[in-house]
Amino acid sequence: MAVAAVSAGGIADHIHPEPQGFVRRYVFSLDHKIIGIQYLITAFVFFMLAGLLAEAIRTQLLNPNGGFVAADTYNEIYSIHGSTMVWLVIIPMLTGGFGNLVFPLQIGARDVAFPWLNMLSFWIFPVSGLMLFSSFLMGAPTAGWMEYPPVSLQGAAGTSMWAAAIFLVGVSSTMTGLNFLVTILKMRAPGMTFTRMPLFVWGQFATAPLLMIATTALAAALAALFINRVFGVPFFDPTKGGSPVMWQHMFWFYSHPAVYIMILPAFGIISEVLPTFARKPIFGYKLIAFSSMAIALTGFMVWAHHMFTSGLAPFLQLPFMIITFVIGVPTGIKIFSWTATLWGGKIHYNTAMLFAIGFVGLFTIGGITGIFLAAIPYDLHVHGTYFIVAHLHYVLVGGSLMGVFAGMYYWFPKMSGRVLNETLGKLHFWLFFIGFNLTFLPMHWLGIEGMPREVATYDPQFAFLNQFASYASYLMTFAILIFFVNVIWSIRNGKRSGPNPWGARTLEWQIPSPPNYYNFKHVPTVYGLPYDFSQPLPYKGLDEELTDAPPVAAGAH
Amino acid sequence: MTAASLPLDSHGNVDQLYIETRELRLQGFLLFLVSDCVLFASFIFAYLYLRNSGQGWPPPGIQRLDVAFAAWNSVVLFGSGATMHYALENFKHGNFMRYMWFLLATIVLGAGFLGGQAYEYTHLIYGEHVTWWGSGIFGASFFTLTGMHGMHVFIGVCYLTVLVLQSAAGVYTRGKFFGITAGTLYWHFVDVIWVVLFSIFYLL
Amino acid sequence: MQPVRLGRGFWTVTAILAILAVGAIVFWYEFPLEKYLPEAIVTARQVDTLFRFMAATGSALYIFVGGYLLYFSIAFRAKATDPPDAIGVQIHDNHKLEFWWTVIPALFVVLLSIVSVRIWYEIMLEPENGVVVEAIGHQFYFSFRYPQINGEVTDEMHLPRGVPVTLNLTSADVIHGFWVPAMRLKNDTVPGLVTTIRFTPRLDGRYRIICTQFCGVLHSEMDKQALVIEEKPAFDKWYKGWQQRNAHTSNALPAAGGQAVALQGGSAPAGQQMFAQKCSACHKIAPFDEKVVGPGLKGVLHDPAHPNLVNGQPATPENVAAILQNGYTGSMGTMPNATANGLSAQDIANLVAFLDSLK
Ligand code: HEA
Ligand code: HEA
Ligand code: CUA
Ligand SMILES: [Cu+2]
Secondary structure (H helix, E strand, O other), X not given: OOOOOOOOOOHXXXXXXXXXXXXXXXXXXXXXXXXHHHHHHHHHHHHHHHHHHHHHHHHHOOOOOOOOOOHHHHHHHHHHHHHHHHHHHHXXXXXXXXXXXXXXXXXXXXXXXXXHHXXXXXXXXXXXXHHHHHXXXXXXXXXXXXXXXXXXXXXXXXXXXXXXXXXXXXXXXXXXXHHHHHHHHHOOOOOOOHHHOOHHHHHHHHHHHHXXXXXXXXHHHHHHHHHHHHHOOOOOOHHHOXXXXXXXXXXXXXXXXXXXXXXXXXXXHHHXXXXXXXXXXXXOHHHHHHHHHHHHHHHHHOHHHHOOOOOOOHHHHHHHHHHHHHHHHHHHHHHHHHHHHHOOOOEOOOHXXXXXXXXXXXXXXXXXXXXXXXXXXXXXXXXXXXXXXXXXXXXXHXXXXXXXXHHHHHHHHHHHOEXXXXXXXXXXXXXXXXXXXXHHHHHHHHHHHOXXXXXXXXXXXXXHHHHHHHXXXXXXXXXXXXXXHHHHHHHHHOEEOOOOOXXXXXXXXXXXXXXXXXXXXXXOEEOOOOOOOOOOOOEEOOHHHHOOOOOOOOOOO | OOHHHOOEOOXXXXXXXXXXXXXXXXXXXXXXXXXXXXXXXXXXHHHHHHHHHOOOXXXXXXXXXXXXXXXXXXXXXXXXXXXXXXXXXXXXXXXXXXXXXXXXXXXXXXXXXXXXXXXXXXXXHHHOOOOOOOOHHHHHHHHHHHHHHHHXXXXXXXXXXXXXXXXXXXXXXXXXXXXXXXXXXXHHHHHHHHHHHHHHHHHO | XXXXXXXXXXXXXHHHHHHHHHHHHHHHHHOOHHHHOOOOEHHHXXXXXXXXXXXXXXXXXXXXXXXXXXXXXXXXXXXXXXXOOOOOOOOOOOHHXXXXXXXXXXXXXXXXXXXXXXXXXXXXXXXXXXXXXEEEEEOOEEEEEOOOOOOOEOOOEEEEOOOOEEEEEEEOOOOEEEEEHHHOEEEEEOEOOOEEEEEOEOOOEEEEEEEOOOOOHHHHHOOOEEEEEEOHHHHHHHHHHHHHHOOOOHHHOOOOOOOOOOOOOOOHHHHHHHHHHXXXXXXXXXXXXXXXXXXXXXXXXXXXXXXXXXXXXXOOHHHHHHHHHHOEEOOOOEEXXXXXXXXXXXXXXXXXXXXXXXO
């Protein structure tokens, strides 16, 4: 079964001629590598915008009385900040971006299963992003990224726009998930059995069903919110029999799995970077792969841990608490395995590696505070406070975003043929690492002591820590500015990388950088795991790959 | 499948590319149906949630739905499922004309179901003043779910009409007829959803 | 596969980490949390106990994970003397190790579940028969209702020390969060829903009440009210004060618009329709005893067995209107007020006419 997809005359031998012309090649491209880069660029643009909004948040909070913007504007700002970061930055980067760019190469495929659908998924994404930002013109949503009704029913017209925009990115995500799932199931190179797949592919494989299933549930919720707001159909309106708590169920049924959408691919990135630079096989390959699947599955069973204060029946809350604790076990397996991967290595300190190790260190903090939150009695204290803000940024910035940076430093050569500047890279890492901790560590204490989240002004007793966090966040901004400078500078001036600058062993590094349009001249045969540094490479049919001219296009059209 | 029905390319060779692509498309299509299912499941969850949060069902002031009429209408829809099944079977066995007739019958039955639904809606809206937005959670869940299902039937009818035209133009051959398979799967899917909707709205 | 030998410094590092971990545990158990945030109610201490337990174990765990991570990163870096193609120890896994680092966290999860469930039960099992008080979220303040105080208390919430409290939470408009950090306890106030928390105040003081659920433009301002816990005599004085202050506001306290409700011109058919939409979730048109959430309403105005309404007032159209206007919290729970139910004065008149028509 596993090798069924490839036999003579099939897809593996079917190469379209490379399209000519700028538009077909770079704009409406069908090539997964180009689409991946398109995703990354678009998402980084949204990242700048959402990051600037974050700095507006921090600037407002410099002062207990605010004063930078009006309360209503502040509410719009953090709502769009959260929504953008989640739906337009991290999810597209990790799935559409790195997913597209890397995993088809890693499984030895020529493209994803449905290139046309892939292109469509991509183009929906910037459009919905523009829609989301255009909601500023008509009064952006103010009730946060979770938009709880009834207050979101009172929100300005932009709230409907928000729902429509998120619905559209959701459609795009669903299509991506479907596409990736079929690709991984059906288009692996001969010999690429499930137990030989690189861990990044496992990460995508665990994420794809989440994208497909959870996002569809979100689509239903958003559609219901939209028709409630626009046509007055009373799904969530308590004065007409609707139930506001139902929205919370529908929203979190998506949004908890969504946090794993935002972390499982990052886990995959880390699992590639660590063995490469430690010159060691990843420790506990099977258990890491298995735990991704376990996390994806249990991820569907814990959504109500966001709702411990919303008046659920007590006996319903208990299983949610315990299953949430249980998720710590497979996640712990990963953390321990990564740590063990470093043991006995010959570690090379490239920036990608720094970010990977930083990831393990920071994500663990966020994970542990997640366990705090899962304990109902404690959540009854800190729900809705800055403790939550601290938790979510430790896992999302210290986790997902660090994973994105690790992936950028690692795969930039594959995209561009050049290496990112190391001096700037290391500066970026250290400033970011320090700035991040100084910004978000104090927020734990703010939450415990009594500062609620989503507030434009606050009690003066919290002034010092807030100012501290704000100044630190400017340091973080500076670090990220360095990153952007680095990328722009290195595209033109970076050191040429050659096909495999890191001595990595997965398939994508065995072909030129950037890869040819058709990826592989001949689809290689795989006969082992990619992580054995003492063995020869486990691929057959690759040697001539780096020098040969393009193959003649087979297939008639 | 017999050798005769293997897909062939223009040289009369077995078309390996088509076989593999078909496998991908089939898998993709099934996954699409899975996520469509989740969409319905979410709204069904919402309906059951709302229904159980109030007192009794249907809410006071609203008549119970007319089971008899809907049952007849369901029979029409299930009948179309049967005709669709025979359409595909006949195509596979090379009975092209019988295939076309069954396909047309499916379209007619599907359209009949939509007509029945339109009648039911008119009756509810004008006869009993039940509306989507003005009748609380009853109107909200009933019209949303059955409306979504009706949309699916409508899209199906359009798709089958396209199939008729394509078949008449000779697009599908004995080896290459994924479009018909997909149409059949979709149509059965829409039937199954109706079984669920019928039970929870009319019988429960 | 090479035999696994732990590096030379490994045990030294382990010893250092163990000392640090013990230090962290001691730190969290010694840390004077209550100095920064008083433990105003009995169960606040339990929550702090849980926090100390999680913070201590969490820090200890983190010291080991982070410590080894750091130690390995430094100890196993490639040195300038290494040949460029030097590779690390080629170990793929170690089943014993993997077994233990699955089982030990799993056991820890069991332990943590037991600890959390026990503390959670203590919070849930606070006595049910305490003083019933109601807090209602409004955009953008909380109001409080007490038995035998007419209308609403709108500035502060006072509670006597040592007396168990049952606090019913509901909302007049959107979802708010009722949080008193010093109680380590919060719950959302959801329109159309009554949620209950129970606790026993144990420490006198003035504590901030904070809204923790975004509820509109002025959400940030919803942190100005206070919960005052005080001696019984002081509380009684405050309570009497409000009783007098509200004596004449009586139940005509305008929750919605202001004017007393005019009952003339109510239309029973319109009331019936309104009833189906807004009231039937909680009331049947059936005798008093057939409860859903609230009592059956068939005989509210004409049942000789129930000459008085739930609030003790005689069953007259005016008094029913007052209940519809102001809501009422009694032994069955909370009847939402007109704002929460979305009723205009005309709606109330219609509803009363409808209820009056039921014999
Ligand atoms: C992946 C997700 C993600 C990421 C990366 C971030 C990143 C950051 N977040 Fe955010 N945040 C959320 C997801 C995320 N956040 C979510 C989901 C919420 C909840 C929202 C809600 O309540 O609804 C939230 C809420 C939130 C709050 C709480 C608001 C409130 O409750 O009132 C705060 C406050 O400090 C904050 C701060 C920050 C900061 C300082 C960063 C920094 O890390 C950002 C750093 C990045 C930059 C600073 C960009 C730098 C760009 C440049 C330098 C380029 C310059 C640009 C041009 C020249 C055009 N965030
Ligand atoms: C990438 C995103 C991401 C990830 C991976 C996680 C991971 C986890 N989250 Fe988090 N979470 C968010 C993003 C994420 N979260 C966001 C955005 C919110 C706020 C939403 C909002 O309201 O705006 C949130 C809110 C949130 C809440 C709701 C709080 C509230 O609003 O009241 C809870 C409660 O249970 C929770 C728990 C957890 C847990 C248990 C994990 C676990 O998966 C963590 C597992 C990891 C570890 C435990 C660490 C490593 C393990 C070991 C070292 C092994 C040993 C440990 C044990 C056995 C315990 N999270
Ligand atoms: Cu009330 Cu926030
Ligand atoms: Cu969650």
